Amino acid sequence: MESFEGIYLNLSKQPGRTRFAEAGLAWKPPGTGETFTLDSSQLVQAQWSRAARGYEVKILSRADGVIQLDGFQPEDFERIGKVFKNWYSVNLENREHALRGWNWGKAEFGKAELSFNVQSRPAFEIPYTEISNTNLAGKNEVSVDFSLPANGEETGTNGHLGGSRKNGRKSGAARDQLVEMRFYIPGTVTKKEKKEDGEDVSDGEDTEEQNAANLFQETLMNKAEIGDVAGDNYASFQDILHLTPRGRFDIDMYEKSFRLRGKTYDYKIQYEAIKKFMLLPKPDDVHMLITVGLDPPLRQGQTRYPFLVMQFKRDEEIVLDLNLTEEVIEGKYKDKLKSHYEAPIATVVSDIFRGLTNKKITKPSTSFTSHHGQNGVKCSVKANEGHLYCLDKAFMFVPKPATYISIENVASITMSRVGGAMAASRTFDITVTMKGGAGEHQFSNINREEQGPLENFFRAKSIKTKNEMIDDSSAIIAAAMQDAELASSEDDRVVNNRGSADEDDESVDEDFQADSDSDPAEEYDSDHKSSGSDSDEEMADADSDGPAKEEMVERPKKKVKTSK
Structure with missing residues (x-):
């Protein structure tokens, strides 16, 4: 047996004791904490490298993914190398990290982690278990979101999980946590399509050009088990309107999480993150709102969304059969889920959420009703x-x-x-x-x-x-009177605004003779003479040297005399 003191397991806050034996290895925290053990049959790969607190042994296991033991001294390399070679038949690889500080390199997808290499040396590694989501932030940009722990004390060394690192438990060991990273991936790549039997096509056969960023995101989603590969899809709802964040998303429900798929963003949310669930009828008597409270909140760039607000039409009904067998429903989801639903879509979505999350649906208080009878x-x-x-x-x-x-x-x-x-x-x-x-x-x-x-x-x-x-x-009476005065003044303005017609009451037309036998000719009378006839005759004689021409010359003189 080989024993080492002062070793940190998966960035634990306190060091413990690590023991290597022929049957496997164990790490015991200080005090009365739970001891983490790993059977020798679970070891797949191991490497030695410089780390935060000295040197670390990174172990790739079959069940728990990547396990880190940090705090070794440089002279411990030979002892640990012999242990892995003789007892576990695993070669302890000595690997050096890139120290140039370049921000460009090559991303490689390993079995349990994503490695960013600079000049064939790893600059950093990202375990797939620490990735919660990935989205296309631009045409050539991929954002990677990291899982956040439930609280600051949640690390990979607490509870029944032992040393396994999942869903942000490693980040709980640090005060500062990395929540997002973005990769810029330009250009296109040639993606080989697979034949019906699953084999890759040979060169020269059916291949397609694909954006390199899209291929990177798809590969990362498969490796990190985000989206369709996260388990069996229990139910799906297409094109659901979300008021917060704004847009339309498809909702896919799985056993332990649900997924929002939009044109730009794609989210994977654990049911454990749902803290509140509310069903709120909108006062327009047309729509129903489903509000989901999240902790930690949903992140979209620098914006946080602690609540999801979905909007449904009240009269829109849906017929849905869950992708579950009767045995599973009777055994695991008895009195929680039904195999067949035929009801308004808002009711179906809320019932399935309640069955999968075990959260109570909160509705408006029955002791309050607005003046118009709404909630x-x-x-x-x-x-x-x-x-x-x-x-x-x-x-x-x-x-x-x-x-x-x-x-x-x-x-x-x-x-x-x-x-x-x-x-x-x-x-x-x-x-x-x-x-x-x-x-x-x-x-x-x-x-x-x-x-x-x-x-x-x-x-x-x-x-x-x-x-x-x-x-x-x-004040209310004064405002009402003011409104009445304004309304009456506006009516008077509309009724009395008759232009020059009001001036007839003030002055009398002396030229008007009520008893005159001559009536003005109307436009439809035969005696009516158009006012434009004189001008037409003058325009016809404008080219002649007759009297009309002389009259046209003399007219300006008459105007001058009258003006004086």
Whole structure:
């Protein structure tokens, strides 16, 4: 038996003792922690290299993937090399890392990790178990998202998982965590298609040109088991409208995770990340909203989305058969899932989510109804319009920014009017102040008719409410009178605006003779003479030397005399 002290397992926070024996190896943490063991039959490959705390032995196992033992001294290489060669029949390879600091190189897909090599030496390696998602961030750019631990104490050395590293447990050992990396992959590559029997085609046969970034992303998805290869697909929903993040996504549901597939982004979300699930009817009586709270939140570049907001039509029904056998449903999902669904799509999606996640579906409180008989109240958060829902234990504003406020954390609510008399008479604002100085949330432009229902709900939940609005109705009456005056003035302006016709009452036309026998000829009378006839005759005689020409010359003189 060979024993080594001060060895860290998978970047654990505390060092432990490592022992190598002919039957396998073991690592024991300090204190009363759980001992990690690895059978010798599980060892596939091992390499020796410089690491963070000295030298490390990286082991590739059949079941647990990559295992790192860090903290060895340089003189330990010969001892450990003999152990692996004599007892495990595995050659301990001495591998040096690239130290040039170049950011360009060649990416190679190994059995358990992605290696980025510079001049045939690895600059860094990324285990597939630490990758949560990958997307095309551009035409030639691939983003790689890393899994985040549930909490800072979650490492690969805690719990029943032993030393296995999965779903971000390794990153839980460090204070700073890498959450995203991007690769720029230009050009195209020739992808060989496979024949029906699974063999690759030979050179010169059917091949296709493909974007190198697309091929890199597809390969990484297969290696990291993201998407279709993550297990059997239980159910799929096509082209579902999402208000947050904005877009249409296909939803694929698996045993332990679900996947959102869009034109640009592709997400894989574990059911463990779902903390809240709400079914909210939209006040338009047409749509239904499903809101999913995530922790850790969904990341899209630098933007975080702690809530997913999906929108469905209430009257849209769907017929769906789950991709599960009756034995599995009766045994594993009894009273949780059904083999056949025929109901509105929002109901089907929520029922399947509830069966797979074991999360309670939260609905609006039955003790609140708006003035118009709806569950939500229309309001705004800054420049974003949405609806505020009163739940039994919280307030929820959707769709953007989706805001969840727990009632037990609310210190007080202030109701106030903002703006002049006219604006204040129609709408009001509420400001929710949180306990412990945690800030406040303001919801504005709420209809004046919703004041009574909201006050009743606040009173029922024993929430301290402060009303800064004017109790007397003087401002409201003044605003109503002002509205009436404006409306009447506008009507008078429309009725009385008859132009010069109003001037007939002030002055009398002296030339008008009521008893005159001569009536003006109408346009349809035969005696009617067009006003343009004189000008037509003058234009006809314009080229002659007759009297018409002389008259045309003398006319300007008459105009000059009259002007004087």
